[in-house]
Amino acid sequence: MRHLFIAIAATFSFAGAAQACPDYTLWGTTTYNSSGDQLFSPRSFNIVAGGDNYLPDCGFSSDNVGYFPTTPDFSFDLSNMNGYRLEISVLSNCDAALLVNTADTQWFYDDDSNGQADPRINLSDRQVGNGVLDVWIGTYDGDYCDATLTLETF
Numbered sequence: 001m002r003h004l005f006i007a008i009a010a011t012f013s014f015a016g017a018a019q020a021c022p023d024y025t026l027w028g029t030t031t032y033n034s035s036g037d038q039l040f041s042p043r044s045f046n047i048v049a050g051g052d053n054y055l056p057d058c059g060f061s062s063d064n065v066g067y068f069p070t071t072p073d074f075s076f077d078l079s080n081m082n083g084y085r086l087e088i089s090v091l092s093n094c095d096a097a098l099l100v101n102t103a104d105t106q107w108f109y110d111d112d113s114n115g116q117a118d119p120r121i122n123l124s125d126r127q128v129g130n131g132v133l134d135v136w137i138g139t140y141d142g143d144y145c146d147a148t149l150t151l152e153t154f
Contacts, residue, residue: 103131
């Protein structure tokens with residue numbers, strides 16, 4: 001009987017952990033429609049970076065470290081991205097990290113490519129595609145801080 005109880009408890013604890021990871025099937029807290037032309041002028045968005053979900057515990061590579069929310073911070077419904085490279089960057093008051101899921105459900109992660117302790121991800125037009133781009137702004141160490149997300153096409 002004890003083994004049955006442990007098996008049931010373990011099943012529910014794993015199910016709970018899976019639900020507490022970044023989930024691209026959810027719409028972002030904030031949503032926008034944008035095109036490659038519109039993002040040719042940078043668009044910036046203020047956000048509080050951070051979250052409770054540790055990426056390696058969610059099945060991500062141990063190289064992708066940081067704490068992120070379950071729901072995307074932003075969902076961008078992108079159109080007319082052919083021929084445009086998209087740069088997604090963050091400036092923050094802490095050690096921010098960036099997680100992106102593209103329209104074809106590819107994950108991209110960065111921690112420090114924007115200098116100091118801020119992230120930046122560059123996506124080609126084939127990588128970003130047309131459709132929903134979900135963005136999470138987390139932190140490397142689990143802190144929370146003010147941050148600014150910027151999207152720009154080239």
